[in-house]
Amino acid sequence: MGLREKQKSGSSGSGVLKVLLMFLALVETTAAEYNNEIVSLRQPRHKNAYATMMYMGTPRDYEFYVATRVMIRSLVKLGVDADIVVIASLDVPLRWVRALEEEDGARVVRVENLKNPYMDQRNFNKRFKLTLNKLYAWNLSDYDRVVMLDADNLFLQNTDELFQCGQFCAVFINPCIFHTGLFVLEPSKAVFNNMLHELETGRKNSDGADQGFLVSYFPNLLDEPMFHPPANGSKLDGSYRLPLGYQMDASYYYLKLRWSVPCGPNSVITFPSAPWMKPWYWWAWPVLPLGFTWHENRRQTLGYGDEMTMVLIQSVFYLGVITVTQLARPSIPKLCYRRGDKNVSMIQTGIKLIAIWCILAAYIIPFFLVPRTLHTVLGWSLYLLGSFALSSVAVNSFLLPMLPVMAPWLLIVGTLLVMACPWYTNGVVRALSVFGYAFCSAPVLWASFSKIVSSLHVSLERETFFPRLGESPPPPGFNKLY
Known part of the structure; x- marks a missing residue:
């Protein structure tokens, strides 16, 4: 190989090496900056x-996935x-x-989880x-x-006018603390980096969650003016309180069984209730009347x-269980014992x-087998079929x-009918009606329990059903002869 060919070969290898080093540097830079960057394959439209x-x-990842969709x-x-x-x-399943x-x-x-310093x-x-x-x-x-x-919001009408609000706007469903289930913000990398710094330095946080942190980060929002969208469509500057109509607490509805929110449009319902009483669970209705509204929205x-x-x-x-039990009609295994035996x-x-x-178990097991996010009518129907x-x-x-045995089943059906009755004047009357029904049902349950126990006692004491130990059952027609 000549000298010129060697020089070409050397320069070619050096070029490949430079490209490789540049690629590695790019990977290292991307990895170093990834913690503070949001990754997306789609471009904003x-x-x-x-x-x-x-x-x-x-334990409720799938339920919140459904609620988000x-x-x-x-x-x-x-x-x-x-x-x-x-x-x-990053750990959200790719199929989702x-x-x-x-x-x-x-x-x-896709983002990496932020470490919570308040745990x-x-x-x-x-x-x-x-x-x-x-x-x-x-x-x-x-975005501007x-x-x-939050996933537990239900929109009743278009709220695009919220994009006219300022750098930070939120609703006070609590007299002194704004709610972070819905808020408006102006994105800013500088603000984001400052928030990360505040997390590292241990800014005060009353509950260790996003609510406590943001309330601490924006402490003066209660003193800001109320947001009213400008008629010309322009964007406002500064911070504003949002009218309650943009974040209507479902609890207000349950008191009146209708909306009575005079300040602002009745646009968004929020469900800040216990985790197991979110509207997407099939048992939420008729316990919570708005659960049916959520499920109808999902059905559509x-x-x-x-x-x-x-x-x-x-x-x-x-x-199949109902058919088999009706055809087979199994009985208690034949037991043998002596009178006076301590084991009897x-x-x-x-x-x-x-x-x-x-x-x-007949009333408990079916409850946990029904898919949690099933439509409330299908859910209760499947539960009642299973318990039956x-x-x-x-x-x-x-x-x-x-x-x-079926008395609890009938009482459950009655409870659902009492709760689902559409003619209550307000939530207090509805609650009193449910309480009165439960009070009247208690003696029925006790009488049913007593009847079950007495029936079991009679069956167990019947000698012809349980022959004594060492004795064969009497032959057919024995009682007729003697």
């Missing part, structure tokens, strides 16, 4: 956005003039991300561990304004295709306890009278 967040690590579909249905963004942690982007039209941005506080609730991811909303610098939302937008397979499987199983009372007590536990099927097993296994 509007200048404003509705945003929500999604993370993993709670329903809220997105409701926004699309209202024809909002904005992008819909989901700030999703694809569904959000391809089926719901959302823009999903050692005495009053810290573990379910708030990752709620500080909400701060990533300030890093959505592609962002309306940040997302549907229930994911849950229907399990509904069909359980329905077939319960119908123990055996009888054990059988009674087993029978009572079987009846209780399992109750029939107890009736036929222990030769119990049907009516006392």
Whole structure:
């Protein structure tokens, strides 16, 4: 090889090496800056956005995924003039991300979970561990304004006028503390970085969640003026309080059984209730009347295709149980004992306890088998079918009278009818009616329990049903001869 060829070969290898070093440097730079950057494959299409967040690590991840999709579909249905963004942690399943982007039209941005420095506080609730991811909303610098939302919001009408609000706007559903289930912000990397710094320095946080942090970060919002959208469509500067109509607490509705919010448009319902009473659970209605409104919104937008397979499987199983128990009619195993044997009372007590536990299980087990996010009408129907099927097993296994065993089933149906009655004047009358029904039902339950126990006692004491130890049962026709 000549000298010129060697020089060419050397320069070519040096060029490849330079390209490789540049690529490694780019990877290192990206990795170093990733913690403070939002990653998204889709580009923004509007200048404003509705945003929500999604993370993993709670027992209710799937339920909040469904709730997020329903809220997105409701926004699309209202024809909002904005992008819909989901700030999703890196551990959110890719199939969920694809569904959000391809089926719901959302823009999903992937982020690393922000470390919560308040987890050692005495009053810290573990379910708030990752709620500080909400701060990533300030890093959505592609947008002029962002309306940040929790998944438990239900939109009744278009609220695009919120994008005219200032740098930070929120609703006071509490007299002194604003609510972070919906707020307006102006994205700013400088503000976002300052928030991260405040987390590192341990800014005061009353609850260890996003609510406490933001209330501490914007302490003077209560003194700011009320937001009224300018008629010319211009954007305001500064901070504002939002009218209560943009974040109507469902509790107000339950008191009056109608909306009575004079300040601002009745646009958004929020459900800041206990985690197990969110509107997407099938048992929420008729316990909480607005649960039906949420489910109807889901039925019209997302549907229930994911849950229907399990509904069909359980329905077939319960119908099979009812058929088998009616045809087979199994009886208690034949027991042998001597009169006066000390084990007799123990055996009888054990059988009674087993029978009572079987009846209780018939009303408890189906409740936990129904898919949690099923439509409330289908959910209650499937639960009642399951409890009826399992109750029939107890009736036929222990030769119990049907009516006392089914008394709780009938009372549950009655309770649902009392709660679902549409003619109450207000929530107080409704609550008193439910209480009165429960008071009247208590003696019925006690009488049914007593009847079940006495029926078991008679069956266990019947000698022809339980022959004595060492004795064969009398031959057919023996009693007729003697």
